[in-house]
Amino acid sequence: xxxxxxxxxxxxxxxxxxxxxxxxxxxxxxxxxxxxxxxxxxxxxxxxxxxxxxxxxxxxxxxxxxxxxxxxxxxxxxxxxxxxxxxxxxxxxxxxxxxxxxxxxxxxxxxxxxxxxxxxxxxxxxxxxxxxxxxxxxxxxxxxxxxxxxxxxxxxxxxxxxxxxxxxxxxxxxxxxxxxxxxxxxxxxxxxxxxxxxxxxxxxxxxxxxxxxxxxxxxxxxxxxxxxxxxxxxxxxxxxxxxxxx
Amino acid sequence: xxxxxxxxxxxxxxxxxxxxxxxxxxxxxxxxxxxxxxxxxxxxxxxxxxxxxxxxxxxxxxxxxxxxxxxxxxxxxxxxxxxxxxxxxxxxxxxxxxxxxxxxxxxxxxxxxxxxxxxxxxxxxxxxxxxxxxxxxxxxxxxxxxxxxxxxxxxxxxxxxxxxxxxxxxxxxxxxxxxxxxxxxxxxxxxxxxxxxxxxxxxxxxxxxxxxxxxxxxxxxxxxxxxxxxxxxxxxxxxxxxxxxxxxxxxxxxxxxxxxxxxxxxxxxxxxxxxxxxxxxxxxxxxxxxxxxxxxxxxxxxxxxxxxxxxxxxxxxxxxxxxxxxxxxxxxxxxxxxxxxxxxxxxxxxxxxxxxxxxxxxxxxxxxxxxx
Ligand SMILES: Nc1ncnc2c1ncn2[C@@H]1O[C@H](COP(=O)(O)OP(=O)(O)O)[C@@H](O)[C@H]1O
Ligand SMILES: [Mg+2]
Numbered sequence: 001x002x003x004x005x006x007x008x009x010x011x012x013x014x015x016x017x018x019x020x021x022x023x024x025x026x027x028x029x030x031x032x033x034x035x036x037x038x039x040x041x042x043x044x045x046x047x048x049x050x051x052x053x054x055x056x057x058x059x060x061x062x063x064x065x066x067x068x069x070x071x072x073x074x075x076x077x078x079x080x081x082x083x084x085x086x087x088x089x090x091x092x093x094x095x096x097x098x099x100x101x102x103x104x105x106x107x108x109x110x111x112x113x114x115x116x117x118x119x120x121x122x123x124x125x126x127x128x129x130x131x132x133x134x135x136x137x138x139x140x141x142x143x144x145x146x147x148x149x150x151x152x153x154x155x156x157x158x159x160x161x162x163x164x165x166x167x168x169x170x171x172x173x174x175x176x177x178x179x180x181x182x183x184x185x186x187x188x189x190x191x192x193x194x195x196x197x198x199x200x201x202x203x204x205x206x207x208x209x210x211x212x213x214x215x216x217x218x219x220x221x222x223x224x225x226x227x228x229x230x231x232x233x234x235x236x237x238x239x240x241x242x243x244x245x246x
Numbered sequence: 247x248x249x250x251x252x253x254x255x256x257x258x259x260x261x262x263x264x265x266x267x268x269x270x271x272x273x274x275x276x277x278x279x280x281x282x283x284x285x286x287x288x289x290x291x292x293x294x295x296x297x298x299x300x301x302x303x304x305x306x307x308x309x310x311x312x313x314x315x316x317x318x319x320x321x322x323x324x325x326x327x328x329x330x331x332x333x334x335x336x337x338x339x340x341x342x343x344x345x346x347x348x349x350x351x352x353x354x355x356x357x358x359x360x361x362x363x364x365x366x367x368x369x370x371x372x373x374x375x376x377x378x379x380x381x382x383x384x385x386x387x388x389x390x391x392x393x394x395x396x397x398x399x400x401x402x403x404x405x406x407x408x409x410x411x412x413x414x415x416x417x418x419x420x421x422x423x424x425x426x427x428x429x430x431x432x433x434x435x436x437x438x439x440x441x442x443x444x445x446x447x448x449x450x451x452x453x454x455x456x457x458x459x460x461x462x463x464x465x466x467x468x469x470x471x472x473x474x475x476x477x478x479x480x481x482x483x484x485x486x487x488x489x490x491x492x493x494x495x496x497x498x499x500x501x502x503x504x505x506x507x508x509x510x511x512x513x514x515x516x517x518x519x520x521x522x523x524x525x526x527x528x529x530x531x532x533x534x535x536x537x538x539x540x541x542x543x544x545x546x547x548x549x550x551x552x553x554x555x556x557x558x559x560x561x562x563x564x565x566x567x568x569x570x571x572x573x574x575x576x577x578x579x580x581x582x583x584x585x586x587x588x589x590x591x592x593x594x595x596x597x598x599x600x601x602x603x604x605x606x607x608x609x610x611x612x613x614x615x616x617x618x
Contacts, residue, residue: 079463086458095265
């Protein structure tokens with residue numbers, strides 16, 4: 001399993017909602033330990049693509065392999081292997097951060113030792129006893145990230161983990177993810193509107209628009225490929241005539 | 247490592263239970279409100295206070311009349327109390343309860359206004375020669391008022407006090423209005439708690455994408471629903487016990503029949519409404535639509551199932567339908583156990599039907615359940 005070239009392999013995947021073609025035949029591969037940013041404006045199809053990788057949505061066409069396995073007959077193993085945070089999940093308001101984490105830990109048969117570890121990892125120890133609805137936006141996102149990290153996932157999928165956060169709160173999340181990267185045990189797929197985020201965290205960048213991948217590569221590659229642009233936003237404008245983040 | 251407190255079913259039950267008891271609104275609607283309702287309605291229909299009936303009196307005097315006073319007003323002027331344009335007369339009967347009649351002497355126009363506003367239910371057209379009564383015969387209160395005033399006009403106020411020895415007021419436990427009410431409230435509590443506590447919770451979590459987040463883990467879906475039902479059931483037992491203890495201490499409510507049968511029926515009722523609640527919440531992610539669905543289920547049964555008053559006043563053809571509504575089966579069963587001394591033999595069929603309704607709804611609900 002460790003000698004697999006790609007930990008995630010997405011092949012010709014399509015998905016439509018009635019007449020909306022959310023994802024129009026996407027190919028995507030991720031190597032073990034690689035951090036990948038999925039950039040694109042609202043409605044580009046990022047969430048739909050990521051949720052198909054997470055097994056939450058099912059492709060109309062094409063196939064997805066995770067560690068060589070497909071969702072339809074390896075649900076249980078794949079659930080153990082991935083960690084994720086959805087765009088805009090809300091946990092139970094009246095549970096404390098600690099209770100929330102313990103609840104999710106129980107799904108992976110983990111005990112309080114791991115829960116404590118994760119609280120330390122996300123720097124939320126002093127908020128263990130706070131109700132979820134009393135946490136700030138940044139603290140909630142860190143809690144969601146902690147929940148995603150409970151099972152030490154091989155693949156971490158984060159859907160807009162920093163959208164709407166102030167620069168400080170965003171930094172805190174980035175630092176947690178940088179530490180994770182040093183460990184080299186986790187691959188990351190992260191969707192974002194923010195170019196800095198992609199630049200700061202990720203080895204490779206994929207830009208999506210209207211259900212298609214426009215360009216992919218390292219930051220340097222795609223900037224030169226686009227004809228020497230100074231920023232991703234400039235590149236995106238030259239590709240589509242629109243801003244990446246509006 | 248394998249401690250029970252780390253088990254997902256245990257943690258799910260704890261989480262759901264914590265959410266229930268930490269929500270003040272839940273405690274109010276589940277615990278305080280039913281007790282207030284039992285207390286308020288129990289008192290209102292049990293207390294032997296005087297009944298006050300108000301009437302409009304319109305005097306019609308024509309020029310041909312030789313006298314200057316109309317018939318009823320003349321009687322009231324000599325036998326009742328007059329103050330400004332209001333006459334009062336008290337009818338006394340210890341067994342029946344006293345009735346205080348108040349007559350407002352007024353114009354036709356004003357009389358109709360009072361009627362429309364519900365201040366009076368009867369208009370008396372009072373002439374020198376005879377008296378006419380204007381009222382809606384379908385209105386029981388108006389009809390009573392008519393009979394009292396008509397008798398008063400013919401026989402005088404003494405008519406009301408006769409034959410007191412022939413009246414035997416029912417104050418025995420099991421025959422009062424509260425004895426009818428308490429089992430009904432217990433049944434209603436199950437329905438309300440399940441439909442809001444289970445359905446609404448599911449829909450709300452679906453709308454917040456929490457269901458989706460949870461099933462993206464190795465959590466067993468059945469554990470999630472089982473925990474939700476278990477936490478709700480535990481709470482329902484507590485709510486029912488509190489209401490019962492209140493009724494027992496305050497009204498002396500007793501279970502005359504079989505306690506085990508009561509418990510079985512209680513369980514069956516919970517199964518029925520838990521299943522129905524899973525079914526109706528299996529699809530929508532929109533809390534407003536959920537609200538509508540729950541109300542559409544709950545409100546008709548509240549009205550027709552005889553929680554507050556007997557459904558035998560509804561048209562005959564509806565009775566067979568009403569009798570087999572889940573809420574009716576629970577309420578009727580509880581009543582027969584509480585008040586008629588019923589046991590298993592009398593409620594096993596209801597318990598079986600309720601359990602089947604719950605199981606079938608649960609299975610269908612689970613088949614079509616949307617986790618995403
Ligand atoms: N459940 C759905 N039903 C209908 N349309 C959807 C659904 N989910 C996504 N879409 C549509 O698919 C497109 C891609 O959406 P999404 O994947 O959420 O984009 P992104 O995450 O990049 O903003 C959008 O046009 C969106 O409106
Ligand atoms: Mg999205």
